[in-house]
Amino acid sequence: MEEEEIIDVSTFEPGFRDEIAAEPGGEYIRRCYSCGTCTAGCPVGGVTAKYNPRRIVHMALLGMREQVLTSDFVWLCSVCYTCYERCPQDVRIPELMNAVRNIAVREGHVPQTFRVQLEQLREHGRLYEIGNYDNERRAEYGLPPIREEAEAVRRILERRGWKEEQE
Amino acid sequence: MSRYALYLGCTVPVRGINYELAVRQVAPRLDIELVDVDGFACCGFPARPLDWKAGLLMGAHNLALAEAQGLDILTLCSACTGTLTEAALRLKEDAQLRQWASNELGRDYRGTVRVRHVARMLYEEVGVERLRSLVTVDLSALGLAPHYGCHYLKPSHLYDGFDDPENPQSLDRLIEATGARVVHYEDESQCCGGGILGFDEETALLVTRQKLDHVVAAQADAMVLICPFCAIMYEANQRRVESLYGTSYRLPVLYYPQVLGLAMGLSADQVGLKLNRVKSRKLAELFQGA
Numbered sequence A: 001m002e003e004e005e006i007i008d009v010s011t012f013e014p015g016f017r018d019e020i021a022a023e024p025g026g027e028y029i030r031r032c033y034s035c036g037t038c039t040a041g042c043p044v045g046g047v048t049a050k051y052n053p054r055r056i057v058h059m060a061l062l063g064m065r066e067q068v069l070t071s072d073f074v075w076l077c078s079v080c081y082t083c084y085e086r087c088p089q090d091v092r093i094p095e096l097m098n099a100v101r102n103i104a105v106r107e108g109h110v111p112q113t114f115r116v117q118l119e120q121l122r123e124h125g126r127l128y129e130i131g132n133y134d135n136e137r138r139a140e141y142g143l144p145p146i147r148e149e150a151e152a153v154r155r156i157l158e159r160r161g162w163k164e165e166q167e
Numbered sequence B: 001m002s003r004y005a006l007y008l009g010c011t012v013p014v015r016g017i018n019y020e021l022a023v024r025q026v027a028p029r030l031d032i033e034l035v036d037v038d039g040f041a042c043c044g045f046p047a048r049p050l051d052w053k054a055g056l057l058m059g060a061h062n063l064a065l066a067e068a069q070g071l072d073i074l075t076l077c078s079a080c081t082g083t084l085t086e087a088a089l090r091l092k093e094d095a096q097l098r099q100w101a102s103n104e105l106g107r108d109y110r111g112t113v114r115v116r117h118v119a120r121m122l123y124e125e126v127g128v129e130r131l132r133s134l135v136t137v138d139l140s141a142l143g144l145a146p147h148y149g150c151h152y153l154k155p156s157h158l159y160d161g162f163d164d165p166e167n168p169q170s171l172d173r174l175i176e177a178t179g180a181r182v183v184h185y186e187d188e189s190q191c192c193g194g195g196i197l198g199f200d201e202e203t204a205l206l207v208t209r210q211k212l213d214h215v216v217a218a219q220a221d222a223m224v225l226i227c228p229f230c231a232i233m234y235e236a237n238q239r240r241v242e243s244l245y246g247t248s249y250r251l252p253v254l255y256y257p258q259v260l261g262l263a264m265g266l267s268a269d270q271v272g273l274k275l276n277r278v279k280s281r282k283l284a285e286l287f288q289g290a
Helices: A016-021 A053-062 A065-070 A082-086 A093-106 A112-124 A132-140 A150-159 B017-029 B052-068 B078-093 B095-105 B118-126 B128-133 B170-177 B201-217 B228-236 B238-245 B256-263 B281-286
Strands: B002-007 B032-035 B072-075 B115-117 B143-147 B222-225 B253-255
Touching (some): A016 A053, A016 A065, A016 A093, A053 A065, A065 A093, A150 B052, A150 B095, B002 B052, B017 B032, B017 B253, B017 B256, B032 B118, B052 B072, B052 B095, B072 B078, B072 B118, B078 B095, B078 B115, B078 B228, B115 B118, B118 B128, B118 B170, B118 B256, B143 B170, B143 B201, B170 B256, B201 B228, B201 B238, B222 B228, B228 B238, B253 B256
Parallel strands (some): B002 B032, B002 B072, B072 B115, B143 B222, B222 B253
8 A cells, every 4th residue: 555545543633523513514424324325326426536425524533634624525525415315314415515615714725716706706796797798798688787796795705704815 | 476586696697698588588478577686796605615604694695685675586596596595594593693694794684585496486386287378389399308406406405395306396397388398318316517617627527428428318309407507517518528528419408498488489589599509400490590
């Protein structure tokens, strides 16, 4: 086995499961008995070995805090809720993934694509800008213009601590 | 006559105006009045993975604007539907959270707004019998493959069990009401992959590819869907999937309200059909201007 694949249990942080359970969405992590129903029906896991929800939940339960928070894989959940509907233990994995993501983000792990989206939200109040060009095009089809509401969204993001310089 | 605040979200008014056109054309013919509300912004879906409270507040902002006009919300995008429904339920059930959100927004929200996806509204409120009675054009030559997507049905606890997430029926019944034939295919409940497009395009498109393979294998004339992001995956990215994997689909993708409008005798222009990128001879023969 490759050196980097060997897990050193002395690095585990057993309190990680409690940290996740205290985060909204993560409450039910301790229910998981690793049956793998989530992974069996996962559309992302079906096309790539990079994402395996059972593995992530198991790593989290073991206390592999650093590995879980810094890995790409928690961001590969498409939040389709297939596993949510099927999980016999009602672990609510998509919510759990969002809880873990929220923790990762507080530690500074924000994927580039989300930084770009945040910038769009701050600038335009929406993911896609609606400028004069778009409103002219809408008018050609008889559709009403749309006014961007960036101010309200920017205020929400700033109140939540998402200030430009912090990213 | 029922009235709804029309919530377009981010994607529809820029990249799905054919969907918007069809909904705006069809609704008044079904005695549904749509009201445009000034100040609607993003539903909060993209903020939720980063900070759930930011996502919730963005949802609350939109809910509060609709409430101020005494209106429920009609959604076109399934991700918006999930995000706003969840926010509405949370804020309705948790008075403390609602008070906190109202304080944060500087805008009072009382928790009264109900959120409905347009397909659910058509299915439950208008009903398939009424829709069938309004059909004037024969679509029986068309075989249509329904794509329900994820957030229209799941998580099911948000949606009062109006349809079965493992074996959904509503879109099938809606398609049948137009006179078109429902084409079933392998793995119908499969996700479009859109949720991870920004993070890992290659993996997302692998998910997209599976359904395109299955729908084409079932020889459907078109895929019918009810979410603008699903359309981005199956229609806007169809060429990209074809060139990445050396496949050829040429599969038209239609929004359900377009199909309904066409069945009710609206023109291809009225339902924005020329904006649907993937053309087919069969659709062009059936609908002038397709």
